[in-house]
Amino acid sequence: MLGFVLRLLYNLILLPLAWILFLLRRLILLRKPRVVELSLKSLPELSPSSLPFGERLMLDDLANQMTVAAQSKKITGLLVHIDGVDGSLAEMADLTAQIAKFREAGKPVFVHMENADNESYLVGSVASRLSVSHGGPVLVHSLGSEARYFGNALEKIGVQMQVVRRRDHKTAMEPFQRTEPSAEQIETVNRLMSSVQKTVVEVVAAGRGRSKEEIQALLDSGPFTLNQALAEKVIDAVETKEAASMALLDVCEPQSAPTGIVDEQKRSDVPSQESTTEKQKPDETRAMDGPARGVVAPPAPKPLLPLLAAPLWTPRMAPLFSPPTVAIVPVAGLILDQPPSGFRPGKAAVASLLVERLQALAQMRSVKTILLMIDSRGGSVSGSERLWTAITEVMRDKPVVAWLRSFAASGGYYVASAAEHIVASPFTLTGSIGVIAGRPNLVHLAERLGVTSHYYGNTKAGLFTNTLRALSDTELEWLDREIDEAYERFKHVVALGRRMDITKVEEIAGGRVWTGVEAQEIGLVDTLGMFEAAYGIACQLGGIRDPQKATLAWAGPTGSLLERFLAMRGAREALGVIPSVLLEPITTYTLFSESPIAYLYPN
Structure with missing residues (x-):
């Protein structure tokens, strides 16, 4: 009843004011067509803002604004400024899909990178023009990795x-x-690297308008100096962000570009490399030089309109009754059965807490479907089973869609297999259907250090996790049987959820890991796509005809005020790297403290 009254008051009092403010902002900011800018210093997230003044870019807000801006006649072009964005290829692919909307709409998209690496280059590859700042190499190359053995x-x-x-x-x-x-x-x-490399080459080749063979050859010859990158057309220009902004204004708003910047010829498309680099620097070796002495720097361009500040969405009436809701439940980090004693991990999927949320969402009439956002390489057997059971129970009342991000391996896939539909990025690493049990034997180390122990009790069963002794043959036999049962259970739930024959599951199990592309081919994944694909499928299965009228609700843990402050980007920078360095060892230790058996894929 209270919600009904508040929505009615909004429609009667606040909605007219919202319309007035919207029209005023539109009259001021979009009096004529504008170029907009998207400044990226961190990846867009799908979680509530940490604090009212927290710096956070929402992926759902970005997706909606991108869609409208790409179709709006008031928006003529987009400048994307990438500065320090750090993420996996799967996360970058989601961002790439959003930026590609402008290019698909026939509008120029300029991407300017402060530093170029493989992940940011994937985003930049969809641009009409790609530029890099002076002062650093272009670290774009074929994929490679290194593992250390101890x-x-x-x-x-x-x-x-x-x-x-x-x-x-x-x-x-x-x-x-x-x-x-x-x-x-x-x-x-x-x-895995071959599959991921193939997908990267396909994306970059399509974005840069070159053959896959050319792109593969370029990546094999990387990394590049700035001059090499220009000569090989890996990038289109070496310039400052301001120069990239002026070049875009030159294309979209010639009359607004500063004097001396507009080319004498009317250009309707993207400036060529020759017009932006060779004209100004005939000698290629001057790519890193500064302005010549005596040359007066051109006037700075006018500031571009921030994309998310553009008044494109018209105020809408609030539905008097609760709108249909898609609830996002995150399963991120190591899967634990219970929260660790005395420590609350910032990125762990605690089954006991998530099960409570799933059960509550199942009872909410307004929640039509649940979208599981899975980014986990697994965890405890009991925690994975609890989540799988809770999801299957929820699906008696409403559909559940699993959206796999960077990882959905081992226990992460165990949880996903319960969903009605699974969506994954081409770069997702998933599968790893198998079980592992392990614990360190510190007997010899204890002897060297002079550490001894004494056990009190009538049975030694309580010493199973005691690392100051080796496991006996009897204990190893018991562990072997336990792992057999857990492995058979894993195969069974996958066969049940994916409607596969158990022999087929055995062929693709055994701990094997697959990319999203491979997983779709063998039946572990239904659809390849990003956030909007997962959201659209969730709406469709939930009977929501118009996704724009649905509410996207975050149903994950938000933590205390202090924890939410520590999650802010500025706070993380101020405190250094302590959380990221200590979190993984602490949560992993907690996992094996609960039980030596786990559905786990290595980080």
Whole structure:
């Protein structure tokens, strides 16, 4: 009843004021067509703002604004400024899909990067024109990775890892056991990198208008100096952000560009590399030079209109009754059964808390569907099972869609398999259907340090997690049987959720990891896509005819006021890297403290 009254008051009192403010802003800001700017210093997120003054870019807001701006006649072009954005290829692909809307609408999109690397280049590849600031190399190249192995180091200090796994491709503990990767790990990593590289080449080739063979050859020859990048047309210009802004104004609003900047010829498309670099610097070796002495710098361009500040969305009446809602439930980080004692991890999926939220959402009439946002490489067996069970119970009343981001491996995929529909990025790493159990044996280290222990009790069952002793043959046999049961259960839930024959599941299980593209081919994923694809499918399955009229609600944990402050970008920078350095070891230790058995994929 209270909600009804508040929405009625909004429609009667606040809505007219909102219309007046909207028309005034539109008259001032969009009196004539404008070029807009999207400044990216961090990845867009799908969570509520940390604090009212928190710096946070919402992915759903960006998606909506991009769609409207790309179609609006009042918006003529877009400048994207990338400065320090750090994310996985899967996260960058979501951003790339949003920026591509402008290009698909036939409008110029200029991307300017302060520093170029593989991830930011994926975003920049969809641009009409791509430029980089002076002062750094273009770190674009074929994919590669390095793994470190601590087997010898641990042996020297008297530490031995006792590990039981199902099957050979379940390699999470190899770095702590071996001095080099196994044949299975080499095969898996090479296949994954080949699949990801193929997708990167396809995206970049389509965006840059070049053949896949050309792009592959370029990536194989990287990284590049600025001059090399210009000569090979990896980028289009080396310039400041202000110069990129003036070049875009030159194309979209010639009459507003500063005097001396507009080319004598009327250009209707993107400036060529020759017109932006060779004219100003005939000698290619001057790509990193500053302005010549005596040359007066051109006047600065007028500030561009921030994309999210553009008044494009008209105020709408609030529905008097609760609108249909899509609830986003995040399953991010290591999956734990219970929150760690005395410590609340910032990025762990605590099953006991998430189950409570899922049960509450199942009872809410306004919630028509649930969108699981999964970015996890697994965790505890019991936590994964609790979440899977809760999701299957929710699906008796309403549909559940799983959206896989960077990782949905092992326990992460265990949870996803319960969903009615699974959406993944081409760059998602998923699968890893297998089980692993491990614990360090510190007997020799304890002897060297003079550490002893004494057990009180009638049975030694309570010593299973005691690392100051080796597991006995009897305990190893028990662990082996337990892992067998957990592995069979994993295969069973996948076969049930994906409607597969168990023999088919066995063929793709064994701990094997797949990219999103491969996962779709073998039936582990239904659709390849980004946020909007997952949201659209969730609305469709929930019977929501118009997604624009639905409410997107964050149903994940928000934490205390202090925790939300610490989540802010500025606070993280002020406090240094302590959270990111300590969080993973602490949560991993907590995981194996709960149980030595886990559905886990290595980080």
